Amino acid sequence: MGETVEHRCDLLIVGGGAAGCVAAVEARERDPDLDVLVMEKAHVYRSGCLAAGISAINAYLHRGESPQSFLRYVIRDTHGIVRDDLTLSLAAELNEQVRRVESWGLPIPRDERGQPLRRGRASIKIFGERLKPILGKRAEASGAAILNRVNATGLLLDESGRVVGVCGVGTRDGRFHVIRAGAVLLCTGGAAGIYRPSNPGVAAHRMWYSPFNTGAGLSMGIRAGAEMTSFEYRFIPLRIKDAVAPTGEIAQWLGAPQINALGEPYLDKHYAELGGRSMPTQDRLYATLLEKRAGRGPCYLDLRGVNPRRLRGTIAAYLSMAPSSAMIMRDEAYYAEHGGAMAPVEIAGGEPHVVGGHGLSGYWIDERRRTSLEGLWAAGDVAGGMPKKYASGAWAEAVLAVRDAIEQIRDGQDRGDPEPEHIERERQRALRPLAGEGSIPARELEERLQKVMDEYAGGIGQQYGYSGGELALARLHLERLHDELPHLSASTPFELMQCHDVLDRAEVARVLVEHMDHRKETRWHCYQERLDHPERDDGRWMVFVNSARQPDGTIQMIERPVQRTKLDVQLPELADGAVIRRRGSTRPSR
Amino acid sequence: MGIRVDEEACNRCGTAEEPMCVRDCPGDLMFIKPNDKAAIVDNRECWDCAACVKVCPSQAIEMRLPTSLVVRGVTLKGRAMKHKTTWQLRLRDGEHDDYETPSTGRSPFIPNL
Numbered sequence: 001m002g003e004t005v006e007h008r009c010d011l012l013i014v015g016g017g018a019a020g021c022v023a024a025v026e027a028r029e030r031d032p033d034l035d036v037l038v039m040e041k042a043h044v045y046r047s048g049c050l051a052a053g054i055s056a057i058n059a060y061l062h063r064g065e066s067p068q069s070f071l072r073y074v075i076r077d078t079h080g081i082v083r084d085d086l087t088l089s090l091a092a093e094l095n096e097q098v099r100r101v102e103s104w105g106l107p108i109p110r111d112e113r114g115q116p117l118r119r120g121r122a123s124i125k126i127f128g129e130r131l132k133p134i135l136g137k138r139a140e141a142s143g144a145a146i147l148n149r150v151n152a153t154g155l156l157l158d159e160s161g162r163v164v165g166v167c168g169v170g171t172r173d174g175r176f177h178v179i180r181a182g183a184v185l186l187c188t189g190g191a192a193g194i195y196r197p198s199n200p201g202v203a204a205h206r207m208w209y210s211p212f213n214t215g216a217g218l219s220m221g222i223r224a225g226a227e228m229t230s231f232e233y234r235f236i237p238l239r240i241k242d243a244v245a246p247t248g249e250i251a252q253w254l255g256a257p258q259i260n261a262l263g264e265p266y267l268d269k270h271y272a273e274l275g276g277r278s279m280p281t282q283d284r285l286y287a288t289l290l291e292k293r294a295g296r297g298p299c300y301l302d303l304r305g306v307n308p309r310r311l312r313g314t315i316a317a318y319l320s321m322a323p324s325s326a327m328i329m330r331d332e333a334y335y336a337e338h339g340g341a342m343a344p345v346e347i348a349g350g351e352p353h354v355v356g357g358h359g360l361s362g363y364w365i366d367e368r369r370r371t372s373l374e375g376l377w378a379a380g381d382v383a384g385g386m387p388k389k390y391a392s393g394a395w396a397e398a399v400l401a402v403r404d405a406i407e408q409i410r411d412g413q414d415r416g417d418p419e420p421e422h423i424e425r426e427r428q429r430a431l432r433p434l435a436g437e438g439s440i441p442a443r444e445l446e447e448r449l450q451k452v453m454d455e456y457a458g459g460i461g462q463q464y465g466y467s468g469g470e471l472a473l474a475r476l477h478l479e480r481l482h483d484e485l486p487h488l489s490a491s492t493p494f495e496l497m498q499c500h501d502v503l504d505r506a507e508v509a510r511v512l513v514e515h516m517d518h519r520k521e522t523r524w525h526c527y528q529e530r531l532d533h534p535e536r537d538d539g540r541w542m543v544f545v546n547s548a549r550q551p552d553g554t555i556q557m558i559e560r561p562v563q564r565t566k567l568d569v570q571l572p573e574l575a576d577g578a579v580i581r582r583r584g585s586t587r588p589s590r
Numbered sequence: 591m592g593i594r595v596d597e598e599a600c601n602r603c604g605t606a607e608e609p610m611c612v613r614d615c616p617g618d619l620m621f622i623k624p625n626d627k628a629a630i631v632d633n634r635e636c637w638d639c640a641a642c643v644k645v646c647p648s649q650a651i652e653m654r655l656p657t658s659l660v661v662r663g664v665t666l667k668g669r670a671m672k673h674k675t676t677w678q679l680r681l682r683d684g685e686h687d688d689y690e691t692p693s694t695g696r697s698p699f700i701p702n703l
Contacts, residue, residue: 042616045641051616052639105694129644129675130693149618171618202634203656205617211637212617242659312689319677320691323666324638327655330679330687331663494618494631 001174001493002431009037009145010409011402012181014152014166014217016040017048018391019380020187021135022097023398024144030406036144037179039168041497042212043148044136048189049210049357049381050391053129055249055317057108058390059094060124063115067091071565073121074388077280078360079523080542081230083385084565085367090386093396098124101395105134120252122388129320131391150177151497152188152216154426155224155376158416163224163375165418167426169500174434174493176427182415183375183405187398188217190235190355190362190381191508193446193501196454196461197351198244206324208237208244208350215354217382218362219504222511227364227372227548227558229384231508231515232528234352235359236464238285240301241348245325249317250301250345254310258288258347260296270294285349286525289463300344349526351460354508357381357389359527361515364546364560369401372548375408375415377401385544433499438489442498445484449506452477457513458529467532471517478510511547514555518545592636592653593643597627599650611642611651644670652680 011027013020016038027036040047061070070091074082098116102108107127109117116124140146149171156165156178165180192209205211222228240247250256258277260266268276271287279287288299303311311333318326332342356362362384363371371378379401380394389397432438453459456474458466485503490496521537522530546558602622603609611628612620619631620642628650630636643651643666653666668677670693677689 042618043613046614046639047616051637051641107692107695127692129691130670134694199656199659201656201658203658204634205637206656206659207637210616211635316677316689316691319666319668319689320675322638323640323643323653323668324655326677327653327664327666327679328660330681331660334664334681497618 001434002176004176004178004427007037007147007177007179008035008181009179010035010182011037011405012166012179012184013038013144013187014184015048015187015189015382016044016136016139016146016148017187017189017380017394018050018135019394019398021139022101022395023185023187023379023402024139025142026399026402027406028142028144030402032143034406034409036142037147037181038139038144039147039150039152039166039177039179041149041151041171041216044139044146045133046136047212048132049213050128050132050135051210052322053131053320054391055126055128055321056119056123057098057126057392058120058123059091059388059393060098060116060122061091061095062118062122065122070122074386078233078387079280079536080538081233081360081523081544081562082387084563086365086386088565089367089400090389090393090396093399094392097395097399098392101131101134104138106131120248123248123252125253127320147177151500152220153430153500155184155220155373156180156418156423156426157224158418160416161374162415163373164415166220167423167430169430169496170493171497172493174431174496176430178423180417182409183377185377185379185398185401185405186217186221186363186371186382187380187394188382189213190353190357191215191218191505192353194354194449194453194505194509194512195351195459196450198348198460199242206242206244208239209353209355213381214501215504215508216500217378218354219507221363221371221373221376222507222549224373225549225551226376227546228511229362229364229544229546229560230360231354231512231547232519232545233360233387233524234512234527235355235361235387236282236285236352236526237350237358238281238288238347239350240325241346243322243325243328244350245318245322247301247347249314250303253317254303254306254314256301256303256306256345258299259302260291260299262296263302264296266291266296266299282524282527288347289349289526298346298348300346303342303345349460349464352458352464352527354512355381356384356387357394359387360384364544368404369397370404377405430500431496432486433488433490433496436489438487440484440487440489442488442490442495442502445481445488445502446505448481449478449502449509452481453509457509457516464526465529465531466516467530468517469532471513474513475510475517478506478513481506482510511549511555514547514557515545518557592633592638592656593630593651594654595628595630596650596652597625599648600627601648602626602628603647610645610647614641614645616641640666640668644668644675
């Protein structure tokens with residue numbers, strides 16, 4: 001443990017998940033002479049969000065759709081805060097990338113006319129159990145070098161502040177890696193585990209997002225002063241309770257209505273003004289909470305009347321993406337087969353995540369996918385400003401980033417070397433938990449972080465709501481937690497990785513709280529629910545809330561206006577009791 | 591709990607190299623014990639993705655649900671073949687319910703699943 005290994009490459013891709021694997025292939029196909037290295041925390045065959053597989057591609061342009069119509073759909077869903085340039089450029093690439101991965105072996109069922117089977121507005125059915133090995137093996141075969149089992153811990157900058165490499169620690173051997181690169185593309189994913197999870201104890205990792213995505217890429221950028229956007233848009237999945245399985249498989253595929261405890265299809269009956277069953281994603285979650293508060297909870301997916309043969313199809317789909325859900329579903333069916341009844345499929349919200357593929361949060365990037373740091377690109381869940389990317393959007397974004405990065409590498413701009421003292425500081429920091437000076441195991445600080453965030457920053461325990469007073473306490477307790485971080489202790493490389501997981505999450509959490517405190521309105525119910533500012537205020541807050549950490553450690557907040565392409569989009573109303581302000585006029589919502 | 595390894599069946603893939611469950615776990619949670627059998631570091635860390643279950647050539651790994659979520663319930667085994675994945679759900683009464691899902695290659699035309 002502890003010795004240093006050095007590498008050099010033209011293009012360094014950090015993270016070999018959905019975005020990273022496609023980026024590697026794209027880079028090598030565009031320029032077979034390019035020296036490409038993929039740095040991966042686990043092993044590219046099953047690492048990242050796609051480990052279990054997925055059963056749908058949720059960003060796809062059906063016949064008759066266009067990048068503009070896709071943008072309209074995203075704008076409506078995010079109540080107006082979205083980057084049009086990112087959305088349009090990404091949407092134009094979606095179908096091409098889906099076809100590409102299909103040609104690598106992903107089975108996509110098609111109808112008589114050769115069209116994929118429609119599952120939703122921008123969603124198609126796939127058989128995606130093997131998707132990640134397909135991507136991982138393709139990345140290997142591309143000729144890119146794959147550096148598995150190295151956890152990225154820091155960006156390396158030259159004197160001018162340009163990113164010239166990344167350092168990391170071997171998760172099996174504790175060796176310190178220094179990788180110098182002509183360009184660095186971050187594909188490290190979002191952050192889970194910042195909030196207390198829905199299932200405590202032995203089931204803690206039965207969560208929606210990969211618990212192994214711990215915000216490493218975000219944390220490295222925060223420490224280097226990169227501009228970040230919209231952390232306050234926390235993605236919270238509405239899931240089948242306990243199983244944490246997506247509801248779409250049952251709601252969309254089986255056509256099961258979403259009902260409350262009285263058996264009413266509550267989305268249409270009580271929240272028609274929000275759009276009923278086609279309301280924005282976060283309002284669906286909010287309406288489910290409101291039903292509980294109105295005494296009509298809990299809410300369910302109604303499986304009565306569903307053909308058992310189709311239920312078999314759903315179990316098969318769950319096996320290909322969330323196998324534990326298939327087990328729970330099959331166990332319920334067992335009761336039905338033996339004279340009992342299936343328990344209704346209860347739905348509930350999970351814990352909040354910082355994730356740019358479903359949500360808005362991540363690096364602030366330009367249309368070419370450049371971050372605010374010279375030499376650094378971002379794609380997939382680590383990049384912000386445009387939600388509803390999902391897997392196919394991550395592929396599209398990776399391709400866009402690689403095209404621009406290659407141009408810059410070809411330009412052969414002079415780049416300096418990281419200063420030796422800078423590398424040494426990163427080495428000390430990365431390996432410190434092994435030095436035997438600390439006394440706190442990673443899990444204790446992880447639980448402390450999750451407790452603070454759950455209780456003072458709108459976790460599940462607070463039904464996602466928060467106020468300025470609570471955020472002030474969150475800030476205070478996170479500062480104290482930060483004082484404890486140097487005392488983290490590890491005795492093995494695996495424990496060292498767990499220490500870095502906590503370090504990274506704590507860094508993300510501090511920025512998250514500042515974002516939550518800055519936006520003084522409620523724009524996205526549950527995701528961003530300010531109890532002290534319950535109104536949406538379009539006159540003041542049609543802006544992106546961004547941040548950049550300053551060299552003195554303070555977090556500077558930045559507001560950037562929404563640049564709207566000319567599209568005729570009617571924003572949806574907010575739910576119960578909220579008031580929407582438009583250009584100074586106020587009117588109560590129905 | 592997440593997974594359980596049947597030590598009778600595990601032969602560490604019959605190789606001196608890295609066994610496949612140790613290679614594929616996305617959380618790097620699998621390791622080989624001194625007795626040459628696979629084990630998980632801590633089931634609390636497991637994401638229930640079943641990567642290890644499917645890749646095991648001797649079907650030595652089964653997935654179980656944490657008791658805090660479901661009492662007893664079913665267990666799951668699976669096998670990743672070239673073009674399909676086979677699954678075996680063992681029910682409460684010990685009966686099996688088997689499934690197959692396509693995994694790679696051209697998908698059959700499926701008008702109505």
